Amino acid sequence: MKDMKEMLKLGFVLAMYATIACVGLAFVYAGTSAVIAGRQKADLEASLQELFPRMDAFEDVTDRISSPDASVTFHIVYEIQQSGETIGLAIQASGASYGGPIKILTGVGIDAKITRVKILEHADTPGLGANAAAASYYVDKAKKITFTGQFNEKPANHPFEVKKDIAAITASTITSRAVANVVKASAQAAAAYLGGSSK
Numbered sequence: 001m002k003d004m005k006e007m008l009k010l011g012f013v014l015a016m017y018a019t020i021a022c023v024g025l026a027f028v029y030a031g032t033s034a035v036i037a038g039r040q041k042a043d044l045e046a047s048l049q050e051l052f053p054r055m056d057a058f059e060d061v062t063d064r065i066s067s068p069d070a071s072v073t074f075h076i077v078y079e080i081q082q083s084g085e086t087i088g089l090a091i092q093a094s095g096a097s098y099g100g101p102i103k104i105l106t107g108v109g110i111d112a113k114i115t116r117v118k119i120l121e122h123a124d125t126p127g128l129g130a131n132a133a134a135a136s137y138y139v140d141k142a143k144k145i146t147f148t149g150q151f152n153e154k155p156a157n158h159p160f161e162v163k164k165d166i167a168a169i170t171a172s173t174i175t176s177r178a179v180a181n182v183v184k185a186s187a188q189a190a191a192a193y194l195g196g197s198s199k
Contacts, residue, residue: 048078051090051107051116057081058090065193071095072185075103088115089190097178099123102132104182108190112156117148117183124175131169132179139167147176151183156191160184 048058058078067074078090088109094101100123107115119133131137132147139147147169154160160180162168168176 047105047118047120048080048090048107050118051105052080052082052088052109054082054087055080056083061089061193065089065091065189067093067185068188068192069095069181069185072182074186074189080107086110086194089193091186091190092120093182093186094121095178095182095185097122097124098172098174102175102178102182104179104186106151106183106186106190108156108187108194110194112187112191112194114151114154114156114183114187117151117179119148119179122175124172131172132175137169139169148179154187156187158184158187160187 045058048055058080060076061079062074062077065074065077072093072095075092075094077092079086080088080090088107090105090107092103092105094103096102101121102119102124103121105118105120107117109115122130122133124130124132135146137147138144139150147167150167159165160183162173162176162180166176166180
């Protein structure tokens with residue numbers, strides 16, 4: 001009987017500790033979630049600003065647009081504005097690459113030309129496919145054009161064919177094609193949206 005009382009007492013103490021720990025975690029989460037959300041918003045705005053330096057506002061229009069390529073997933077789409085006027089679209093999308101999914105942010109201006117491409121996440125091989133995101137890797141050393149930089153100003157109806165009109169990363173054709181596919185789908189969808197947008 002004494003053992004049973006000790007076990008119940010121990011169980012009660014453990015339950016109390018667990019409850020206190022849960023309440024403590026809830027307070028920590030409540031205190032840090034606002035900070036995390038604020039940081040994510042600041043990071044997002046900085047990325048969008050890289051694509052559209054003149055922007056002063058953006059609106060989530062993800063539910064109004066879809067990927068024209070089944071192998072490319074659109075995660076979020078923003079309509080970019082300046083002084084109340086639409087100046088382009090930013091699409092965060094991903095597709096399969098050598099090391100797994102590659103997530104890319106593509107900006108397309110109102111003229112249906114790519115403003116900039118930014119690789120957000122990838123798991124490709126360092127020194128090879130990872131060069132897609134490297135600021136020091138040039139596909140044209142003389143002009144200092146990076147792999148993603150070569151997409152700038154290309155129209156949405158561009159073929160985006162690796163080793164033809166898109167320079168490939170050395171020994172990383174799969175990564176090069178993955179990026180080109182995601183950018184192409186994003187550019188085509190953005191051009192269709194912007195051409196049909198009533199704004």
